Structures are given as C-alpha cells and as structure tokens.
Amino acid sequence: MGRGDIIVLSAPSGSGKTTICRALLARVEGVVLSVSYTTRGKRPGETDGKDYYFVSAGEFDNMVKSKEFLEYACVYGNWYGTSRAAVDAIVASGRDALLEIDVQGGRSVKASAPEAVRIGILPPDRETLKNRLFGRGRDSRDEMERRLEAARQEMAELKMYDYLVVNNDLDTAVRQVEWIVRARRLRRERTANAVDRIL
Amino acid sequence: MGRGDIIVLSAPSGSGKTTICRALLARVEGVVLSVSYTTRGKRPGETDGKDYYFVSAGEFDNMVKSKEFLEYACVYGNWYGTSRAAVDAIVASGRDALLEIDVQGGRSVKASAPEAVRIGILPPDRETLKNRLFGRGRDSRDEMERRLEAARQEMAELKMYDYLVVNNDLDTAVRQVEWIVRARRLRRERTANAVDRIL
Numbered sequence: 092m093g094r095g096d097i098i099v100l101s102a103p104s105g106s107g108k109t110t111i112c113r114a115l116l117a118r119v120e121g122v123v124l125s126v127s128y129t130t131r132g133k134r135p136g137e138t139d140g141k142d143y144y145f146v147s148a149g150e151f152d153n154m155v156k157s158k159e160f161l162e163y164a165c166v167y168g169n170w171y172g173t174s175r176a177a178v179d180a181i182v183a184s185g186r187d188a189l190l191e192i193d194v195q196g197g198r199s200v201k202a203s204a205p206e207a208v209r210i211g212i213l214p215p216d217r218e219t220l221k222n223r224l225f226g227r228g229r230d231s232r233d234e235m236e237r238r239l240e241a242a243r244q245e246m247a248e249l250k251m252y253d254y255l256v257v258n259n260d261l262d263t264a265v266r267q268v269e270w271i272v273r274a275r276r277l278r279r280e281r282t283a284n285a286v287d288r289i290l
Numbered sequence: 291m292g293r294g295d296i297i298v299l300s301a302p303s304g305s306g307k308t309t310i311c312r313a314l315l316a317r318v319e320g321v322v323l324s325v326s327y328t329t330r331g332k333r334p335g336e337t338d339g340k341d342y343y344f345v346s347a348g349e350f351d352n353m354v355k356s357k358e359f360l361e362y363a364c365v366y367g368n369w370y371g372t373s374r375a376a377v378d379a380i381v382a383s384g385r386d387a388l389l390e391i392d393v394q395g396g397r398s399v400k401a402s403a404p405e406a407v408r409i410g411i412l413p414p415d416r417e418t419l420k421n422r423l424f425g426r427g428r429d430s431r432d433e434m435e436r437r438l439e440a441a442r443q444e445m446a447e448l449k450m451y452d453y454l455v456v457n458n459d460l461d462t463a464v465r466q467v468e469w470i471v472r473a474r475r476l477r478r479e480r481t482a483n484a485v486d487r488i489l
Contacts, residue, residue: 217488246485254473255481267476274453274473277466282454286445289416 093281095121095182097204098272099190101197101249102212103242104224107258111212112191114265119272121186125178128154131169143171162192162199171196175203187272194248210271211249215259292480294320294381296403297471298389300396300448301411302441303423306457310411311390313464318471320385324377327353330368342370361391361398370395374402386471393447407474409467410448414458 100115102108116122129143130151139145146154151170154160163172173190181188190200190207200207214220224238249255254271258264275281299314301307315321328342329350338344345353350369353359362371372389380387389399389406399406413419423437448454453470457463474480 213484213488220488243489246489250478250482250485252478254476255478255484256476257481257484267472270469270473271476273466274469277453277455277470279449279451279454282456283449285412285454285456286449289412289419290442290445 093185093284095185095187096272096275097178097182097188097190097200097207098122098275099192099197099200099207099209099252100212100268101192101194101209101245101252102258103214103220103245103249104238106212106214106220106223107261107264108191108212110261111256111258111265111268112189114261115268115272116189118265119269122189122272123181123186125173125181125188125190127190127192128160128163128172128174129169131171161203162196164193164195164199166193166195173200178204187275194245197252198248208254208271208275209252210254210256210268211246211252212264212268213246213249213255213257215257292384292483294384294386295471295474296377296381296387296389296399296406297321297474298391298396298399298406298408298451299411299467300391300393300408300444300451301457302413302419302444302448303437305411305413305419305422306460306463307390307411309460310455310457310464310467311388313460314467314471315388317464318468321388321471322380322385324372324380324387324389326389326391327359327362327371327373328368330370360402361395363392363394363398365392365394372399377403386474393444396451397447407453407470408451409453409455409470410445410451411463411467412445412448412454412456414456 100108100112116124127143128146128151130146130148133145154172155163159174160172161175161178163170173192178188197209201209214223220242224242225235256264256267299307299311315323326342327345327350329345329347332344353371354362358373359371360374360377362369372391377387396408400408413422419441423441424434455463455466
C-alpha cells in the first residue's frame with residue numbers, strides 16, 4: 092500500500108472552505124482531517140481535540156522549538172500549527188491527510204513537504220466575496236475592510252496552488268475537490284504495485 | 291480560456307482501452323479523439339478519417355520527413371502516427387485531445403510534449419490478461435505467445451505513466467479516467483484566470 096497524500100485546502104474567509112471540507116470527509120473514504128493546534132480561545136460549540144487542540148502560548152512555543160510543526164503561522168494575532176507526526180501517521184497508513192489551513196500555512200507546507208497537493212477554493216466573483224465577508228455581521232467596518240484586503244492577498248497567493256476550485260455552487264465544488272483527491276490516488280506513485288502484482 | 295490537455299491512453303492488448311475511450315468520449319464534454327494516421331490496411335467496418343487516416347507507406351514517409359508527427363511508431367509491421375497540427379488545434383481550442391496509442395507512442399509523446407498526461411490501463415490480473423489476449427481466437431499459438439510477451443513489456447513501460455487505472459470493472463475504470471481528466475481541468479494552469487476575474 093502506497094503512502095497517502097497531504098491535501099491542503101485553503102480559501103479566503105467566507106468562501107465555504109469548512110463546509111467543503113466537511114462534505115468531502117463525508118463523501119470520500121480514507122480522507123482524515125488533520126486537527127490543528129492553536130493558541131486562540133475556544134469558541135462556543137468547539138471541542139478540544141476535534142476542532143482544534145487548544146494550547147497555551149507557552150506550550151505552542153515549546154512545540155515550535157522542538158520542531159513538531161509541519162507548518163505554523165500567526166493569523167489575526169493567534170497561532171495555528173499542524174503537527175508533523177500526526178500528518179505522517181495518516182499518510183503512512185495509506186489515507187489522505189486533509190489540512191484546512193490558510194495560505195500562509197499552505198506555503199510553509201509546500202516548503203517542508205513539496206509532495207503536498209494544494210487546492211484553493213475561490214468565490215465566484217468579487218461581489219459574492221464581499222457579501223460573504225460582510226454577511227457575518229459580527230465585525231466592525233475596519234475589521235471588514237481588513238478582511239477584504241486579506242482576502243485579496245490570499246487569492247493572489249492561491250494562484251500558486253496546484254488546483255483551483257471556484258465555489259459557484261457547493262455541490263459542484265465538493266464534487267470537483269472529490270475528483271482531485273480521487274485522481275491523485277490513481278497516480279503512478281500509488282498504483283505502480285498493481286503492475287508488479289500482474290508481472 | 292486555457293489550453294486543453296494532451297491525454298495519452300495506453301494499455302496492453304485486450305485491456306479494454308478502446309471501450310474505455312469510447313465511454314469517456316460519451317461521458318465527458320470537451321474531449322476529442324485524435325485520429326491517427328496508419329499504413330495498415332483498412333479492416334471491415336472501419337472508416338477513413340474516423341478510425342484512422344489510411345495512407346500509403348510513401349505518404350507516411352513524407353509526413354515523417356516534414357516532421358508532421360507528434361509521435362509515430364511501428365507496431366506489428368505497420369506504421370502509426372499522430373499529427374502534431376491536429377492535436378495542437380484541439381488543445382488550442384481549450385478542449386482535451388485524447389490519444390489512444392501504444393506505449394512506444396506514449397513515450398515519444400512525453401518526449402516531444404512533456405506536459406502530456408499519460409494514463410495506463412491495466413488488466414486486473416495475469417489470468418484476465420491471458421484470457422483476453424487468447425479469447426480473441428484468431429491468432430496462432432506463436433502469435434499469442436508474442437502478444438503475451440509484448441503485453442508484459444508494455445506493462446513494465448506503463449509503470450512510467452502518470453496514472454494507472456486497473457480495469458477490474460469497466461464502469462469503475464471509465465469513472466476513474468473521468469476523474470483524472472476532470473481533475474486536470476482544475477489545475478492552476480487552466481483556472482488561474484478565475485483569480486484575475488475576481489481581483
């Protein structure tokens with residue numbers, strides 16, 4: 092059995108990334124979500140070890156020093172990191188590790204694991220992006236402007252990703268991500284043993 | 291609109307390659323079969339310009355000399371070639387050019403068009419391969435042995451292909467080739483303009 096893939100899924104805020112990840116996990120067998128470590132506070136409804144591993148700044152810093160992270164980044168003043176050992180365990184078992192991380196993290200993963208497959212989710216157009224960003228209604232005007240500018244920068248970075256999926260329609264977008272994940276499993280690296288079995 | 295892909299589909303004889311190609315063309319919009327040139331005689335039921343362009347050895351030789359072929363190869367004493375101009379016209383229009391060619395041809399295409407995507411179709415096991423090869427019942431024992439050895443060599447070559455699909459079940463195999471073709475369309479090279487449209 093070959094190693095699984097590291098699948099990085101990134102999107103500007105409000106592009107439906109989390110919904111797509113959940114739908115993908117429900118639809119495609121053998122995809123496992125990598126749970127990130129974070130120093131940000133737990134929000135209502137979140138569970139430690141499921142949504143994130145919630146750790147203190149000191150604990151996070153120790154993990155950074157002992158190089159336990161495949162990537163880590165600071166977003167809006169909080170730290171987020173992906174455990175290298177956890178991802179290794181998933182792909183070594185032949186399953187795909189799904190990393191739902193931002194573009195900063197995506198860039199770091201590509202640097203430390205060049206074989207990672209990066210998929211960017213895009214909003215269908217600028218208006219939709221604005222509506223989604225501003226529709227949350229819990230941020231100040233300044234915060235919204237900051238988010239819009241961040242989203243623009245994120246999208247420019249997404250142009251470096253391996254695959255881009257436009258989230259016009261959720262079902263179609265999920266199906267497209269599914270094609271990418273399933274096609275990767277058919278690559279030579281993961282199927283060449285089928286030839287040996289026949290010869 | 292980005293350029294389409296050159297999709298090479300190869301398989302040992304009797305692995306269901308032609309059936310898979312037909313099903314793919316029926317299922318996935320925007321895939322166009324590249325019609326090969328050949329010096330072999332037209333078989334009953336074949337149409338010139340649809341199954342092959344049937345040409346004389348002299349005509350074929352002239353095309354070779356004027357470098358009109360993306361690949362050409364001799365198989366069982368007959369020459370087969372893929373017109374570079376025809377393939378270019380298809381991919382320039384944003385559609386995918388499907389090349390149903392043997393592994394010799396696949397190797398040549400990869401050399402002259404490294405961006406080509408090569409998909410190998412494999413029989414599920416050695417017994418099935420033998421049954422398929424020998425089930426045709428129109429070849430001599432020597433011819434059958436020759437075909438089996440050729441199939442073994444072809445499969446070893448297929449290990450260098452980008453993707454491998456095991457044809458256990460025709461519907462599944464067609465769906466897998468479909469995932470590969472559709473996933474390719476989501477690659478950065480073909481979708482980055484979606485980012486520009488938003489920014």
